[in-house]
Amino acid sequence: MGGYPLVSRLLVRGGRVIDPATGRDGVADVLVEEGRFASIARGIDARDAAVLDAAGMLVFPGFIDLHVHLREPGFEYKESILSGAGAAAAGGFSAVCAMPNTDPVNDHRTVTRWIADRAREIGLARVYPIGAITKGMRGEELSEFGEMKEAGAVAVSDDGRWVANGSVMRRALEYARLFDLPVATHAEDETLSGRGAMNEGAVSTRLGLSAQPPEAESIAIARDLALCELAHGRLHVCHVSTARSVALVREAKARGVRVTAEVTPHHLFLTDEEVSLSAFSTATKVNPPLRSPRDAEALVEGILDGTIDAVATDHAPHHADEKAVDYESAPFGMVGLETAVALFHTRLVATGRVPIARMVELFSSGPARAFSLPGGRLAEGSDADLTIFDPAASTVIDPRSFRSRARNTPFAGVKVTGLAVSTVVGGREIYRRP
Amino acid sequence: MITTLQSKDLLGIETLSPEEIGLILDTAESMRAIGQREIKKVPALRGRMVVNLFFEASTRTRFSFETAEKWLSADSLNFAAKGSSVEKGESLLDTARNLQAMAPDLIVIRHGTPGVPHFLARNLKAGVVNAGDGAHEHPTQALLDAMTIRQRKGSFENLKVAIVGDIAHSRVVRSNIWCLTKLKAKVTLCAPPTLMPPGIEEMGVSATSDFEEALSGADVVMMLRVQIERGGKTAFPSSREYFARYGLTRGRLDLARPDAIVMHPGPMNRGVEISSEIADDADRSVILSQVANGVAVRMAVLYLLAGGNPQAWGDTPS
Numbered sequence: 001m002g003g004y005p006l007v008s009r010l011l012v013r014g015g016r017v018i019d020p021a022t023g024r025d026g027v028a029d030v031l032v033e034e035g036r037f038a039s040i041a042r043g044i045d046a047r048d049a050a051v052l053d054a055a056g057m058l059v060f061p062g063f064i065d066l067h068v069h070l071r072e073p074g075f076e077y078k079e080s081i082l083s084g085a086g087a088a089a090a091g092g093f094s095a096v097c098a099m100p101n102t103d104p105v106n107d108h109r110t111v112t113r114w115i116a117d118r119a120r121e122i123g124l125a126r127v128y129p130i131g132a133i134t135k136g137m138r139g140e141e142l143s144e145f146g147e148m149k150e151a152g153a154v155a156v157s158d159d160g161r162w163v164a165n166g167s168v169m170r171r172a173l174e175y176a177r178l179f180d181l182p183v184a185t186h187a188e189d190e191t192l193s194g195r196g197a198m199n200e201g202a203v204s205t206r207l208g209l210s211a212q213p214p215e216a217e218s219i220a221i222a223r224d225l226a227l228c229e230l231a232h233g234r235l236h237v238c239h240v241s242t243a244r245s246v247a248l249v250r251e252a253k254a255r256g257v258r259v260t261a262e263v264t265p266h267h268l269f270l271t272d273e274e275v276s277l278s279a280f281s282t283a284t285k286v287n288p289p290l291r292s293p294r295d296a297e298a299l300v301e302g303i304l305d306g307t308i309d310a311v312a313t314d315h316a317p318h319h320a321d322e323k324a325v326d327y328e329s330a331p332f333g334m335v336g337l338e339t340a341v342a343l344f345h346t347r348l349v350a351t352g353r354v355p356i357a358r359m360v361e362l363f364s365s366g367p368a369r370a371f372s373l374p375g376g377r378l379a380e381g382s383d384a385d386l387t388i389f390d391p392a393a394s395t396v397i398d399p400r401s402f403r404s405r406a407r408n409t410p411f412a413g414v415k416v417t418g419l420a421v422s423t424v425v426g427g428r429e430i431y432r433r434p
Numbered sequence: 435m436i437t438t439l440q441s442k443d444l445l446g447i448e449t450l451s452p453e454e455i456g457l458i459l460d461t462a463e464s465m466r467a468i469g470q471r472e473i474k475k476v477p478a479l480r481g482r483m484v485v486n487l488f489f490e491a492s493t494r495t496r497f498s499f500e501t502a503e504k505w506l507s508a509d510s511l512n513f514a515a516k517g518s519s520v521e522k523g524e525s526l527l528d529t530a531r532n533l534q535a536m537a538p539d540l541i542v543i544r545h546g547t548p549g550v551p552h553f554l555a556r557n558l559k560a561g562v563v564n565a566g567d568g569a570h571e572h573p574t575q576a577l578l579d580a581m582t583i584r585q586r587k588g589s590f591e592n593l594k595v596a597i598v599g600d601i602a603h604s605r606v607v608r609s610n611i612w613c614l615t616k617l618k619a620k621v622t623l624c625a626p627p628t629l630m631p632p633g634i635e636e637m638g639v640s641a642t643s644d645f646e647e648a649l650s651g652a653d654v655v656m657m658l659r660v661q662i663e664r665g666g667k668t669a670f671p672s673s674r675e676y677f678a679r680y681g682l683t684r685g686r687l688d689l690a691r692p693d694a695i696v697m698h699p700g701p702m703n704r705g706v707e708i709s710s711e712i713a714d715d716a717d718r719s720v721i722l723s724q725v726a727n728g729v730a731v732r733m734a735v736l737y738l739l740a741g742g743n744p745q746a747w748g749d750t751p752s
Contacts, residue, residue: 200632201632201633202632202633202634203633204631205631205632205633205634205636205637206608206633206636206637207548207549207570208548208567208569208570208571208605208608209547209548209549209568209569209570279549279552279556280548280549280550280552280553321525321527324525324526324527325525325526325527326526326545326547326549326550326553327547327548327549327550328546328547328548328568329547
């Protein structure tokens with residue numbers, strides 16, 4: 001089910017094609033044949049092809065989100081692979097990487113395989129499963145990385161929990177080398193964070209909420225970077241949120257450590273003051289928490305100087321009932337798939353802070369490289385995944401219009417300019433803006 | 435001069451104007467007379483329903499509100515979380531909707547988490563009075579403290595107020611900071627570094643770990659309960675060492691102005707933050723006046739929020 005019919009030839013005509021991976025930026029036609037890019041050139045003559053008119057639009061490699069929670073199997077009341085892959089498509093993403101904190105946890109090839117098969121059967125955005133680092137995400141015994149990779153896993157992570165035991169993390173980084181799998185870390189020293197509900201600082205002091213200091217993250221990243229060096233491994237740092245964390249990744253990259261890093265739109269565009277401004281709205285509760293303005297600024301600098309490789313949403317759907325509780329009891333997390341691209345464009349590209357080509361990189365080739373994924377570029381012969389974007393289209397974010405099953409966003413009512421109008425996967429248009 | 439409050443709710447002092455604080459204190463002064471009458475009851479809130487919703491244990495605040503409600507002739511309903519549907523896992527939103535169905539005029543709420551009164555206020559037509567939300571605010575406490583200070587000191591301008599103790603976990607201190615700084619008093623906070631939350635100076639106060647420095651020249655010394663049940667315990671090794679460093683004794687009180695008053699929101703830990711000698715010193719300690727003023731302030735708040743009848747208690751508020 002889902003998706004639009006596959007046509008054997010598709011011509012995306014007249015858009016401005018921006019593909020940082022190949023250095024292309026100019027008006028061109030894109031011809032797709034049998035699900036693959038056949039030709040990208042000006043004035044392609046393909047009379048029998050179905051045509052997507054992209055005049056005035058931007059054409060990008062299909063966007064990839066390294067960090068989503070699709071909640072299936074186990075928490076289908078929050079989100080499902082179907083609703084999540086639909087939300088991804090509507091947000092301009094042709095592929096997402098699904099974190100393993102499902103029930104059962106994706107710590108075994110049977111679960112990995114099931115997720116991958118289910119996503120293929122649905123036929124919307126591609127879903128790349130991420131396997132758990134440790135069995136049950138308990139931080140004790142390693143999962144079977146090799147078998148999970150054969151079943152489709154593209155990385156391993158215990159996202160939501162830090163692998164607190166240094167020896168276990170070291171072994172994970174070493175063992176993952178056998179399969180060239182990145183180990184994605186949720187960096188949080190819980191002895192320091194206490195799972196505090198918000199960022200520690202003047203705002204948490206004023207509001208009296210439990211809080212976690214930024215050091216709970218940066219200390220964990222410092223350890224993981226050291227272990228990555230020791231193990232000669234490959235580390236990916238999830239949702240970097242503090243200035244010190246950015247600096248640590250920057251220094252490590254300069255030393256030649258194999259590390260990549262992602263940031264989320266909410267850490268870029270919101271600060272802990274939002275908890276106060278929203279009068280304790282649980283939509284602002286997320287982990288890592290919204291930080292200070294100085295931290296948010298450091299993330300933008302990390303984007304500009306290349307320290308940050310990808311923008312990832314950490315799309316974390318929750319049922320409305322779960323968020324309709326007091327702030328301390330509410331679960332962490334917010335949805336992001338249907339707002340990320342528009343917010344990034346509005347806040348950083350339309351304002352002239354980040355060039356459009358850099359934005360495309362952060363949403364395509366950057367994440368593709370971080371997890372060694374196919375795609376992320378418009379190369380002849382490769383799978384025809386692309387995102388058509390209207391930089392002038394604007395809307396006011398309305399959670400009621402989401403394809404996601406969840407509505408937990410702090411961006412409701414925010415005006416955005418720049419929207420995905422069409423998402424194509426393997427030559428098939430899986431989303432068109434109504 | 436204003437005669438009403440801006441909001442249907444009293445969620446904190448942060449959002450009150452100095453004029454609104456003044457209105458509440460003036461109204462409270464005229465309410466105080468009711469407590470001194472032989473028949474302590476006026477029909478000001480007759481036919482109005484107040485729900486006291488206490489998710490957290492409280493004795494004096496709950497009694498104080500209940501007394502205020504009785505003296506104003508409101509119908510009140512008490513709801514304690516223990517043994518209630520909340521303990522059975524009812525969501526806060528459902529609790530709010532069920533309450534709304536009973537059409538109360540006011541809800542007095544205490545909860546262990548900051549922001550719960552705000553959540554109810556957003557979802558209910560009834561006015562909401564915050565009777566303490568976690569470590570966030572406890573507005574009626576700050577108002578009764580202000581009333582007590584005003585009775586003793588006349589005005590707040592340039593008054594030096596030292597607030598000492600577990601600043602990190604105290605809702606009383608946050609409401610007092612808002613209240614006292616709005617009234618132009620000078621506030622110095624004092625706590626061991628482990629009980630001083632980061633960035634508190636941004637609220638317009640000074641902060642020190644030196645008890646003697648905080649006390650020197652103070653007009654008002656407000657001692658806070660060291661809240662062992664909120665994790666205050668891990669912040670210092672023993673009550674004995676705490677008292678040695680931060681306990682209010684006669685010798686230390688001598689550093690303050692000779693006419694300095696000593697306050698405490700209660701319940702006191704004698705021998706931890708305050709010596710019995712000071713607690714019981716009728717010349718200096720105003721702790722029992724605070725309790726009496728608490729009823730008057732709560733009457734004023736309930737009356738102003740519920741829009742009670744001003745002719746109902748004989749003498750109109752000044």
